[in-house]
Amino acid sequence: MAFEFKALPFTFVTHALAIAGAVLVLVWCIHFRGGLAWEASNKSLIFNIHPVLMLIGLIIIGGEAIISYKSLPLKKQEKKLIHLVLHAVALILGIIGIYTAFKFHNESGIANLYSLHSWLGIAIIVLYGIQWIYGFLVFFFPGGSTAVMSESLPWHVLLGAFAYILAVANAAIGLLEKLTFLENSGLARYSPEALLINFTAVVAILYAAFVILTVIGQGPPVKDSTAVQE
Numbered sequence: 001m002a003f004e005f006k007a008l009p010f011t012f013v014t015h016a017l018a019i020a021g022a023v024l025v026l027v028w029c030i031h032f033r034g035g036l037a038w039e040a041s042n043k044s045l046i047f048n049i050h051p052v053l054m055l056i057g058l059i060i061i062g063g064e065a066i067i068s069y070k071s072l073p074l075k076k077q078e079k080k081l082i083h084l085v086l087h088a089v090a091l092i093l094g095i096i097g098i099y100t101a102f103k104f105h106n107e108s109g110i111a112n113l114y115s116l117h118s119w120l121g122i123a124i125i126v127l128y129g130i131q132w133i134y135g136f137l138v139f140f141f142p143g144g145s146t147a148v149m150s151e152s153l154p155w156h157v158l159l160g161a162f163a164y165i166l167a168v169a170n171a172a173i174g175l176l177e178k179l180t181f182l183e184n185s186g187l188a189r190y191s192p193e194a195l196l197i198n199f200t201a202v203v204a205i206l207y208a209a210f211v212i213l214t215v216i217g218q219g220p221p222v223k224d225s226t227a228v229q230e
């Protein structure tokens with residue numbers, strides 16, 4: 001499905017928002033929250049890895065994977081490889097990011113999986129994993145028949161878009177949850193840090209909107225005419 005507009009101009013805005021989102025989450029966690037650490041007596045530094053990996057990994061690299069078909073003037077097979085490799089990177093960073101939230105909880109004596117954010121988070125990462133494995137088997141290796149590929153494609157697109165939108169919504173919930181914890185421990189509501197956290201969520205949502213706009217636009221002409229229309 002493609003609307004009657006060219007996707008390319010939208011890809012530039014998408015990339016710019018990706019950089020803005022990555023800078024905002026890094027400034028927040030490093031400048032305002034004291035940095036990132038895998039092992040530390042200050043357990044908050046372990047937690048800080050969570051938003052950084054979820055936002056830069058799952059949301060930003062995941063978004064770049066989604067738009068790779070529309071942003072790169074390459075052959076179909078090359079774009080497919082880039083699409084699946086970027087999604088694998090997003091998935092792996094997402095899994096490590098979730099692991100750090102559990103690590104932080106366990107080392108701080110905090111219960112696990114008590115919030116809507118955490119339940120949605122598990123559902124999203126499982127869906128993302130299933131989507132990646134199914135996509136790999138059907139569209140890449142060993143690859144399904146042409147009929148299986150063309151029947152699977154609309155479901156792949158629908159489920160992928162659903163998981164992605166849910167992930168961005170959950171990142172916004174996560175940012176809100178953390179901001180609420182910080183405000184309950186004394187952070188002022190209109191402080192620079194509070195505004196920065198809210199703006200990070202706004203940029204993530206705008207980024208997702210441009211990912212979707214890019215995806216529904218028309219990509220560059222396909223370079224190899226023999227490719228199956230997937």
Ligand code: HEM
Pocket residue numbers: 050051054055058098101102103105111112113114115116117118119120121122124125166167168170171172173174175176177178
């Ligand atoms: C789509 C991206 C995200 C996913 C899939 C995700 C997933 C999760 C999961 C599964 C947990 C539960 C860990 C446990 O119970 O031990 C968790 C915890 C947490 N996450 Fe995220 N997260 C995401 C993004 C974010 C972001 C951007 C923030 C911003 C700070 C954040 C803040 C938190 C907080 C405060 C917790 C601890 C409280 C709780 O369990 O709800 N998350 N996350």
